[in-house]
Amino acid sequence: MFIHWALKEIHLKIVYYGAGMSGKTENLRYIHSRIDPALKGDMVMLKTNEDRTIFFDFLQLEVGNIDGKKPKFNLYTVPGQIQYAQTRRVVLNGVDGIVFVADSRKDLMDANLETLLDLEKHLIAGGKTLENFPWVLQYNKRDLPDAEAITEMETKLNFFGVPSYEAVATTGEGVFPTLKAVIKKVVGHVQSQLEGTQRMRA
Numbered sequence: 001m002f003i004h005w006a007l008k009e010i011h012l013k014i015v016y017y018g019a020g021m022s023g024k025t026e027n028l029r030y031i032h033s034r035i036d037p038a039l040k041g042d043m044v045m046l047k048t049n050e051d052r053t054i055f056f057d058f059l060q061l062e063v064g065n066i067d068g069k070k071p072k073f074n075l076y077t078v079p080g081q082i083q084y085a086q087t088r089r090v091v092l093n094g095v096d097g098i099v100f101v102a103d104s105r106k107d108l109m110d111a112n113l114e115t116l117l118d119l120e121k122h123l124i125a126g127g128k129t130l131e132n133f134p135w136v137l138q139y140n141k142r143d144l145p146d147a148e149a150i151t152e153m154e155t156k157l158n159f160f161g162v163p164s165y166e167a168v169a170t171t172g173e174g175v176f177p178t179l180k181a182v183i184k185k186v187v188g189h190v191q192s193q194l195e196g197t198q199r200m201r202a
C-alpha cells in the first residue's frame, strides 16, 4: 500500500499468482478489455517470443473510495516458469492482495499445489502468511474436458477456506467475480489497518 496524500490516492497492489500457463495474463487481458477507458491505464505486457510473461503484466484500475481517498488498484501477474523465482519474489514486494489462478486440468494438480506452496514460502519470507493474508482462489479453464472436480480442487488447494471462483478466463467467465472478491478483501484489510493507525494517532 502506498498513500499519496496530496492527490488523496491509495495505491494497492494485487498480484495474480499461479503456475505457468494457468491463465493469469488472460484474466488481465479480459479485465482491460471491459473497463471504462477513463478508469484504467494501459496494459503493459513484457513477453518472450513464445508469448509468455517474463517479468510481469501490469494494469491500473480506479475503483470506489476508501476513507475519502481514491483507490488505484495495480494489477500484476508473475511469470510461472521455474527459472523466474527471483522475479516472482520482486513482484510480490509490497503486495496487498493475491488471486491464485489454479489450472483445472487434472495433470496440473501437483503444479498448482507446488506453486501455492512456493507462494506461501515467499509470503513467509516477507513476514506474511497465507492464513492471514487477503487472497482468493480461481479455478480456471473450467471449459476443458479434463478439468478436475471442484470438490477435489477445494480439498487440495483451499485449506484456508478462502472465497473461490470457477472461471474460463478466455471468455471472461468468472473473471470479474474473482476481481471483486479480492478487492473486497483488500479494502476490508486496508480499512482495518487505517482504523488502527487512526486509533494510534488519537
Ligand SMILES: Nc1nc2c(ncn2[C@@H]2O[C@H](COP(=O)(O)OP(=O)(O)O)[C@@H](O)[C@H]2O)c(=O)[nH]1
Pocket (backbone or CB within 6 Å): 018, 019, 020, 021, 022, 023, 024, 025, 026, 027, 053, 077, 080, 140, 141, 142, 143, 144, 167, 168, 169, 170, 171
Ligand atoms: N481453454 C482455456 N484456455 C485458457 C483459459 N485461460 C487461459 N487459457 C489459455 O492458456 C494459455 C496460457 O494463458 P496465459 O494467460 O498466457 O497464462 P499465464 O502463464 O498464467 O499468464 C493461453 O493459450 C490461453 O489462451 C481458459 O479458461 N480456458
Ligand SMILES: [Mg+2]
Pocket (backbone or CB within 6 Å): 024, 025, 026, 052, 053, 057, 077, 078, 079
Ligand atoms: Mg502470463
